[in-house]
Amino acid sequence: MEILTAIQKQYLEQPKERISGSEAIVRCLLAEGVDVLYGYPGGAIMPVYDELYKYEDKINHVLTRHEQCAAHAAQGYARISGKVGVAIATSGPGATNLVTGIADAQIDSTPIVCITGQVPSYLLGSDAFQETDIVGISTPVTKWNHQVTKASQIPEIIARAFYIAKSGRPGPVLIDITKDAQFEEFDFQYKKCTGVRSYVPVPKTDSLSVTAAAELINSAKKPLIIWGQGIILSKAEEELKALVEKAGIPAAWTIMGASALPTSHPLNIGMVGMHGNYAPNVLTNDCDVLIAIGMRFDDRVTGKLDEYATQAKIIHFEIDPAEIDKNIQTDVAVLGDAKQSLLQLIPQIKTNSHPEWLQRFKDLYVIEYDKVIKNDLHPTKEGLTMGEVIKEINIQTNGEAAIVSDVGQHQMIACRYADFKVTKSNITSGGLGTMGFALPAAIGAKMAAPEREVVAVIGDGGYQMTIQELGTIFQNKVPVKIVVLNNEFLGMVRQWQQLFFEKRYASTEMVNPNFVAIAQGYYIEAKKVTKREDLASAVKEMIDSDAPYFLEVCVEKEGNVFPMIPTGASVSDIRLE
Amino acid sequence: MTTEKQLYTVSVYTENNIGLLNRISAIFQRRQINIESLNISVSEIVGVSRFTILINMSEEQIKKIIGQIEKQVEVIKAYYHTDDDTIYQESCLFKIKSDLLFEERQIQNIVKDSNAHIVTVNKEFFVLEKSGRRAELETLHKALSVFGIMQFVRSARIAVTKDELKISEMLNAFKN
Numbered sequence: 001m002e003i004l005t006a007i008q009k010q011y012l013e014q015p016k017e018r019i020s021g022s023e024a025i026v027r028c029l030l031a032e033g034v035d036v037l038y039g040y041p042g043g044a045i046m047p048v049y050d051e052l053y054k055y056e057d058k059i060n061h062v063l064t065r066h067e068q069c070a071a072h073a074a075q076g077y078a079r080i081s082g083k084v085g086v087a088i089a090t091s092g093p094g095a096t097n098l099v100t101g102i103a104d105a106q107i108d109s110t111p112i113v114c115i116t117g118q119v120p121s122y123l124l125g126s127d128a129f130q131e132t133d134i135v136g137i138s139t140p141v142t143k144w145n146h147q148v149t150k151a152s153q154i155p156e157i158i159a160r161a162f163y164i165a166k167s168g169r170p171g172p173v174l175i176d177i178t179k180d181a182q183f184e185e186f187d188f189q190y191k192k193c194t195g196v197r198s199y200v201p202v203p204k205t206d207s208l209s210v211t212a213a214a215e216l217i218n219s220a221k222k223p224l225i226i227w228g229q230g231i232i233l234s235k236a237e238e239e240l241k242a243l244v245e246k247a248g249i250p251a252a253w254t255i256m257g258a259s260a261l262p263t264s265h266p267l268n269i270g271m272v273g274m275h276g277n278y279a280p281n282v283l284t285n286d287c288d289v290l291i292a293i294g295m296r297f298d299d300r301v302t303g304k305l306d307e308y309a310t311q312a313k314i315i316h317f318e319i320d321p322a323e324i325d326k327n328i329q330t331d332v333a334v335l336g337d338a339k340q341s342l343l344q345l346i347p348q349i350k351t352n353s354h355p356e357w358l359q360r361f362k363d364l365y366v367i368e369y370d371k372v373i374k375n376d377l378h379p380t381k382e383g384l385t386m387g388e389v390i391k392e393i394n395i396q397t398n399g400e401a402a403i404v405s406d407v408g409q410h411q412m413i414a415c416r417y418a419d420f421k422v423t424k425s426n427i428t429s430g431g432l433g434t435m436g437f438a439l440p441a442a443i444g445a446k447m448a449a450p451e452r453e454v455v456a457v458i459g460d461g462g463y464q465m466t467i468q469e470l471g472t473i474f475q476n477k478v479p480v481k482i483v484v485l486n487n488e489f490l491g492m493v494r495q496w497q498q499l500f501f502e503k504r505y506a507s508t509e510m511v512n513p514n515f516v517a518i519a520q521g522y523y524i525e526a527k528k529v530t531k532r533e534d535l536a537s538a539v540k541e542m543i544d545s546d547a548p549y550f551l552e553v554c555v556e557k558e559g560n561v562f563p564m565i566p567t568g569a570s571v572s573d574i575r576l577e
Numbered sequence: 578m579t580t581e582k583q584l585y586t587v588s589v590y591t592e593n594n595i596g597l598l599n600r601i602s603a604i605f606q607r608r609q610i611n612i613e614s615l616n617i618s619v620s621e622i623v624g625v626s627r628f629t630i631l632i633n634m635s636e637e638q639i640k641k642i643i644g645q646i647e648k649q650v651e652v653i654k655a656y657y658h659t660d661d662d663t664i665y666q667e668s669c670l671f672k673i674k675s676d677l678l679f680e681e682r683q684i685q686n687i688v689k690d691s692n693a694h695i696v697t698v699n700k701e702f703f704v705l706e707k708s709g710r711r712a713e714l715e716t717l718h719k720a721l722s723v724f725g726i727m728q729f730v731r732s733a734r735i736a737v738t739k740d741e742l743k744i745s746e747m748l749n750a751f752k753n
């Protein structure tokens with residue numbers, strides 16, 4: 001049950017009152033418990049901004065420097081808090097700029113509500129100034145969207161937006177509101193949405209399927225768990241831990257599932273997928289029962305599908321029926337919320353351990369350590385590695401930081417080497433792979449969880465896609481820590497060019513500006529590190545700072561991320577070099 | 578499960594909302610699947626729309642598509658059926674020069690034999706309507722085309738299933 005705040009209660013228990021559509025929008029947000037929203041004003045949304053001005057003591061509007069970043073900030077807010085993030089923009093370009101963030105939220109199941117202004121209803125379809133069919137454009141990348149043309153529709157539609165965004169498998173919702181509906185007055189009253197008749201957010205868990213899963217797990221000799229973000233979204237971290245420990249099953253995670261179980265847990269055997277750990281990838285093709293929980297067998301996880309775990313019985317715990325058998329044929333599908341399903345499962349699981357099987361993961365880890373990890377974390381060559389920077393962040397933050405990574409080599413390194421102690425600590429663009437995600441997402445994350453250390457780890461390419469958000473950080477004094485791992489390349493693409501395109505480095509080399517000067521231009525404390533001996537003190541200084549801080553680390557130019565499953569190869573053909 | 582392509586009739590019960598057509602057609606479009614025919618109408622339940630979509634694909638594919646359709650918030654339920662599971666029809670209209678009715682005696686026989694019926698006749702043209710299976714419609718089209726057809730149009734397939742679909746129960750369950 002959701003606990004309502006005093007402000008929420010005030011706006012939920014209000015008698016009917018005649019107000020404008022735009023004021024209603026703000027009151028709806030307050031009734032939904034929104035304390036901060038990210039956005040950018042413009043013509044078609046001005047009435048709402050006028051109300052935000054009046055309500056600024058109750059709701060904090062953060063002016064991002066680009067609407068895309070409003071959406072990403074809302075994502076960061078949602079990912080660290082589990083609450084719905086809110087972004088707001090004007091019609092036309094304001095709305096289209098949100099689309100990347102919306103698509104990112106859709107593929108990574110992140111609950112956000114985007115509100116866009118629209119030209120007045122009598123101008124719809126006339127190619128009016130800043131008119132764009134944002135409902136049409138956003139349809140394939142939203143969980144739900146709707147256009148409002150009458151003020152009286154506002155409360156019901158916004159209530160529904162929050163309900164749909166948050167319930168079941170979460171996702172983005174866009175509500176487009178015409179300017180005349182914002183001006184129109186009506187008798188406002190707000191009621192939260194508790195259901196939509198055509199929508200089943202959480203399918204019923206069939207107890208027979210749970211029993212079938214338990215039997216398979218109990219009889220398995222070489223079981224392997226792979227969990228995804230579903231664990232985090234359903235708050236099933238404790239249940240996952242209980243299952244893993246009771247059944248003694250080695251457990252691996254997808255990039256979106258990272259941090260649900262501490263990195264140091266003895267049964268946490270690492271990340272699966274293209275740049276995941278050696279052992280869980282190789283042994284996916286050796287396990288006898290594969291237990292997938294809240295993950296969706298993405299192609300970056302499975303590699304070549306028809307050589308993926310063909311020897312294993314597959315159990316799939318999943319909230320979204322459309323994911324069952326989508327990529328991998330399951331033997332037992334357990335539909336439902338992961339937490340509820342695991343709570344039913346655990347009592348039926350026999351206490352067990354699989355020491356020989358676990359030893360095989362340890363043996364392969366040793367191989368990976370010698371070939372890859374040692375060189376990443378304890379390099380002997382002159383150039384700094386991305387891995388040692390992450391290691392230093394682990395040390396200085398005691399593994400308690402939330403790491404917000406962008407997309408590319410640094411992202412893989414951050415996910416591989418971050419020492420996660422707390423859940424919801426890995427905020428990254430997993431499905432869409434949106435460069436430019438990290439800086440704005442870190443803003444949202446830090447504002448939603450001010451008590452947590454939030455470290456954005458970004459490459460020099462992605463950083464420059466949303467670098468203008470330094471302005472948002474400066475203006476709002478958001479104490480995020482920004483680490484740019486600068487290799488003067490679009491590193492991941494360069495790595496592929498090196499391995500698969502005979503080193504033809506087409507448009508991947510970057511001539512970069514003075515990043516420190518840029519940060520300082522925004523009055524953000526900044527430092528650049530080029531030598532190993534300066535790294536630890538610089539990271540410490542950054543973490544010790546109470547203010548926003550920018551740290552550029554110049555790393556080896558042509559470092560590669562390994563292990564790697566080449567596209568089209570099987571998970572067990574993962575390369576170590 | 579068969580990977581061979583065949584014709585499936587997809588029936589989708591939905592809320593009657595603007596934009597849903599876009600949402601459903603996008604599911605086919607992103608997979609590069611051509612919709613053979615599409616009909617949207619009211620259903621047996623007040624306020625509930627029914628999409629009837631004809632698709633040529635494998636069962637493996639159609640199952641995934643059904644999952645993607647049902648996942649849409651405003652979709653109540655989606656089904657796929659083979660021709661054997663349904664009673665289905667299409668309709669078509671022929672606009673033909675009225676003179677031909679008198680000049681070409683054969684046409685009158687064709688009309689009679691085909692069980693088509695004349696919707697309207699005036700001095701310039703008459704309109705013939707025929708409902709039935711695709712093959713029957715095609716046979717009639719072939720027979721008439723030798724005389725010249727001014728206009729021809731064929732509707733999408735509509736179909737009811739032999740089995741009960743229990744949509745009302747589903748909606749009632751939500752109320753309780």
